[in-house]
Amino acid sequence: MPPGSSGLAALLRQIDGHGAAFATRFAATFVTVSLAWTLLAPVYAAVLAQAATLLSPVLALEQSALYELDDGRIVAARRTVVGHRRATVRQGLWDARLTWSLPLLVAALLSVPDWTPSRRACAVVYAVAGMSALHTSHVLVNVVFTQMRTPGGDATQWPPVARVLVPTYSYFCDVIGNGLTAFVLFCLLVERLWLPTHERIEVGRNEPCPCGSGRKAKRCCGMTA
Amino acid sequence: MGSPRGHPAPAPSGSGPPPRSITWFCARFSALALGLFLLVFVLDERGAAPLSRVIASVVAHGLSAVGIPAERAGTLLTVGGFRGAVIGQCTGLFEAALLVAAIWAWPASLHRRVRGTLMGVAFLFLVNLVRVTSLMLIGAHAPQWFRTAHLYVWQALLIAVVGATWLVWARRAPATN
Numbered sequence: 001m002p003p004g005s006s007g008l009a010a011l012l013r014q015i016d017g018h019g020a021a022f023a024t025r026f027a028a029t030f031v032t033v034s035l036a037w038t039l040l041a042p043v044y045a046a047v048l049a050q051a052a053t054l055l056s057p058v059l060a061l062e063q064s065a066l067y068e069l070d071d072g073r074i075v076a077a078r079r080t081v082v083g084h085r086r087a088t089v090r091q092g093l094w095d096a097r098l099t100w101s102l103p104l105l106v107a108a109l110l111s112v113p114d115w116t117p118s119r120r121a122c123a124v125v126y127a128v129a130g131m132s133a134l135h136t137s138h139v140l141v142n143v144v145f146t147q148m149r150t151p152g153g154d155a156t157q158w159p160p161v162a163r164v165l166v167p168t169y170s171y172f173c174d175v176i177g178n179g180l181t182a183f184v185l186f187c188l189l190v191e192r193l194w195l196p197t198h199e200r201i202e203v204g205r206n207e208p209c210p211c212g213s214g215r216k217a218k219r220c221c222g223m224t225a
Numbered sequence: 226m227g228s229p230r231g232h233p234a235p236a237p238s239g240s241g242p243p244p245r246s247i248t249w250f251c252a253r254f255s256a257l258a259l260g261l262f263l264l265v266f267v268l269d270e271r272g273a274a275p276l277s278r279v280i281a282s283v284v285a286h287g288l289s290a291v292g293i294p295a296e297r298a299g300t301l302l303t304v305g306g307f308r309g310a311v312i313g314q315c316t317g318l319f320e321a322a323l324l325v326a327a328i329w330a331w332p333a334s335l336h337r338r339v340r341g342t343l344m345g346v347a348f349l350f351l352v353n354l355v356r357v358t359s360l361m362l363i364g365a366h367a368p369q370w371f372r373t374a375h376l377y378v379w380q381a382l383l384i385a386v387v388g389a390t391w392l393v394w395a396r397r398a399p400a401t402n
Binding site for chain 2: 104
């Protein structure tokens with residue numbers, strides 16, 4: 001990419017004047033991706049729950065709770081004492097079916113005009129990886145958050161900093177974190193991967209790739225050209 | 226990076242920052258969004274009820290004006306037997322915070338930023354009114370779709386509106402160093 005050129009600015013230029021077409025394409029893609037998401041959400045939740053389970057001993061989280069999957073929803077089942085009775089309390093940790101940020105980001109990336117299928121696929125893989133990182137952290141924080149709020153539990157066992165940070169981060173993910181992450185990922189991916197077909201520059205196979213990756217063209221964008 | 230093999234490079238863009246600045250833009254945007262989130266979070270904790278009451282009142286009056294019976298008590302709305310509370314998250318303040326952060330992180334003149342902020346927030350407020358109104362109507366007439374519309378469709382739509390508003394603004398705001 002030449003100095004001074006910006007993928008995001010190029011996208012803005014390209015959308016300008018074709019805003020309606022871009023919006024229509026985005027809307028249609030979002031509906032399609034959302035319908036596909038209703039099928040994929042349980043699988044995604046299962047993978048995420050597995051990742052959270054693998055990470056939880058590392059993060060010294062609760063070992064005794066049982067984590068269940070309920071059609072895309074990750075639920076923590078905890079044995080506790082409420083009053084004088086033992087009971088199992090089920091608390092929802094995270095619901096993949098209602099996670100709109102990933103379908104939204106994927107739809108936005110699929111709507112970017114003039115990208116090759118391989119470039120699009122690459123962007124989607126990065127998007128899924130980025131959003132998964134946020135979702136995994138959200139699940140892990142919600143493990144602690146729901147522990148703090150378990151009936152019969154003792155919230156004072158947690159350090160004061162954790163009692164402030166954990167609910168704040170959970171709320172952050174709920175209200176703004178998904179949108180913020182999706183927005184940043186979209187900007188970074190468009191910037192990093194922008195090289196539409198009509199702007200492609202002729203370059204030797206063994207020369208540095210014009211996308212700026214530092215790799216040879218034949219091992220980078222040249223593979224997909 | 227120069228043009229390889231002497232081929233002419235595409236013309237540099239006239240708007241928007243150079244590529245390396247995008248990382249800087251994203252960092253500034255994230256920091257601003259986080260700061261504004263904390264500000265709104267604290268305001269919400271200490272009582273964002275006045276704005277919630279205004280939204281509930283406007284929606285109730287709007288629905289009544291078109292002949293749909295709607296009642297308001299504080300931040301609580303009742304439409305056709307369906308009751309819903311307008312809480313802090315329903316005010317659109319968090320989404321507005323995202324838009325404001327994106328506007329102030331992008332290189333543009335102060336005048337453009339202020340104008341973008343005012344017009345963008347006003348536009349989001351209107352979209353949010355449409356959201357609350359439609360959700361109350363969905364709750365009253367198709368309650369089985371309320372959860373999906375509330376937590377999936379409208380959340381995604383509102384962020385899409387934020388992104389689209391910013392794209393339109395950024396396209397029209399000439400970059401300054």
